[in-house]
Amino acid sequence: MFNDTADEDLMVMYQKGEVRAFEVLLSRHRKPVYNFILRFVGDKETAEDLLQEAFMRVIKGAEAYKRQAKFTTWLYTIARNLCVDQTRRRKHRKHASLDAPMDSSEESGTLMDVIPSNEMASDRKSVNKQLHETMQRAIAALSDEQREVFLMREFLDMPFKQIADVVGVPENTVKSRMRYALEKLRLELDEYKDLAKVVTL
Amino acid sequence: MTSKNDDDDALDPMMRSMRSVWLDMRDGDAEPPARGFAELMAAARVKADAMQPETTEPWWRRGFAMLVRPPMLAAATVVVLVGGAVVLSQRNTEVPMRSASTDHTLRDAEAPAGKLGAARDSPSGAGSAAAAPSFETATTDHAAPVVSERSRRPRAAAPAIVREQVKDLPQPPAEPHAGAKLPADDNAERGVQIADEQEQDLAPKAVKGTDGTGRASQSDGVVASDKVPTARRPVSPPPTEPLIKQAEAAAKRSDCAVVKTTAERIRKLDSNVYKARVVTQPAIARCLK
Structure with missing residues (x-):
């Protein structure tokens, strides 16, 4: 019924008491928001909590929502702020999460070390999975500012203007952060370029 | 959603191949756990109920519901009481206005009233019989409500006093039919009562018949009737x-x-x-x- 309806219209319907509209919004954005949060904070449980909190804030703030505002901008602003707060808290506590991504500066070894050479070429799926993990670590190694821009740009296909609105910085700053993020990723993943070519072929 | 051309320009061949990896990662996005979904929907329902506008009911039902609330009922009661008081007070002010409007009626009927007065003073049958009906007609035609209202009032004292005063006045010489009560005497007596009352209420009319418009009375051939109010009322020029x-x-x-x-x-x-x-x-x- 509401599958073709725009997010903003669904939100207005929800403001008028249509719960089904919110259900559609939830089912439409739950997964991308969850994965955005998961890649940002790198922790499943935290991501689940933050996802819940993000939509709770949407519900609480639904009354104040204006039709002129893009819903995804509003939603990802909430999610991003929650992630930033969470990251700050974690840094403040100086408790390293057990399943936190490895720092790129650490002597954590390379993908070649992780994947035994005899299995690498044979099992493409396995290689693909491990390459994803490596990519995830590289992304986690980015600074918060670079990571959020990179995630929104590459994983959510957001235009720079919208990212700038979500992050609250000028568009040029967003582009600059994106450039630095890509440069850092290139450096991080340089030694896996041949492997990436194999997987993508 | 966006064109990647601006990014592609910044990417070297190595990064392009890596991009295919992270784009491939998107396909493997994890499903969020179902935990918390029911809680979210419950919260959403509560909020939806709170946000739901109250326009589902028709306007008249909402208006009625608002009207039957105690404050509105109290306000309506106050309005009715105040309105009633205003209406009553206006009605009270209308009575003098109506009596003022009857001035014209009484002035028009001045000559018949004079005749009535003459009939009262000298109960000769011809004068009283002719005067009383004409007075009543003039009064009831134009100011019937006033007269009827007055007729409802208790007015036992005023005519008695007037009669005493009339008695004190010099009586005209007795005529052959003075003691006889003519058939029209009842009407004449009623007319006398009403005329007395109006004379008491309306001084200008009585005065007018005596001083300024004495000639008018003379023209009708009735002069003696105006002596009674003259004796009781201060003289002021007729309008x-x-x-x-x-x-x-x-x-x-x-x-x-x-x-x-x-x-x-x-x-x-x-x-x-x-x-x-x-x-x-x-x-x-x-x-x-």
């Missing part, structure tokens, strides 16, 4: 007198427009005076022609 003087002055200077206007006013105020004192004056009559 037609200045108008007559004004008309005479205007006629002298041949200002016929003023004469006509003034004569019309006199006629409206007192048609008898108009006939007796305005039309009879040649200078005025010339203008009126």
Whole structure:
């Protein structure tokens, strides 16, 4: 019924008491928001909590929502702020999460070390999975500012203007952060370029 | 959603191949756990109920619901009470206004009232029988509510006093039919009562019949009737007198427009005076022609 309806219209319907509209919004954005949060904070449980909190804030703030505002901008602003707060808290506590991504500066070894050479070429799926993990670590190694821009740009296909609105910085700053993020990723993943070519072929 | 051209320009071949990896990662996005979904929906329902506008009911039902609330009922009661008080107070102020409007009626009926007075003073059958009906007709035609309202009031004292005063006055010589009660005497007596009451209420009318418009009374051949109110009321000039003087002055200077206007006013105020004192004056009559 509401599958073709725009997010903003669904939100207005929800403001008028249509719960089904919110259900559609939830089912439409739950997964991308969850994965955005998961890649940002790198922790499943935290991501689940933050996802819940993000939509709770949407519900609480639904009354104040204006039709002129893009819903995804509003939603990802909430999610991003929650992630930033969470990251700050974690840094403040100086408790390293057990399943936190490895720092790129650490002597954590390379993908070649992780994947035994005899299995690498044979099992493409396995290689693909491990390459994803490596990519995830590289992304986690980015600074918060670079990571959020990179995630929104590459994983959510957001235009720079919208990212700038979500992050609250000028568009040029967003582009600059994106450039630095890509440069850092290139450096991080340089030694896996041949492997990436194999997987993508 | 966006074109990647601006990014592609910044990417070297190595990064392009890596991009395919992270784009491939998107396909493997994890499903969020179902935990918390029900809680979210419950919270959403509660919020939806809170946000739901109250326009589902028709306007008249909402209006009715608002009207039957105690504050509105109290306000309506106050409005009704205040409104009733205002209406009643206006009605009370209307009564003097109506009695003022009956002045014209009474003035028109002045001559018959005079006849009535004559009938009271000298109960000769012809005068009383002729006067009483004409007075009643004049009164009831124009000011029936007032008269009927007054007739409802207890008025035992006033006529008695008036009769005593009338007794004190010098009586005309007895006539052959003085003691006899004619058939019209009941009507005449009622007329006397009403006339007495109106004489008490309306001083100008009584005065007018005596002083200023004495000629009018004379023209009707009834003079004695006006002595009774004269004895009781302070004398003030009738309202037609200045108008007559004004008309005479205007006629002298041949200002016929003023004469006509003034004569019309006199006629409206007192048609008898108009006939007796305005039309009879040649200078005025010339203008009126």
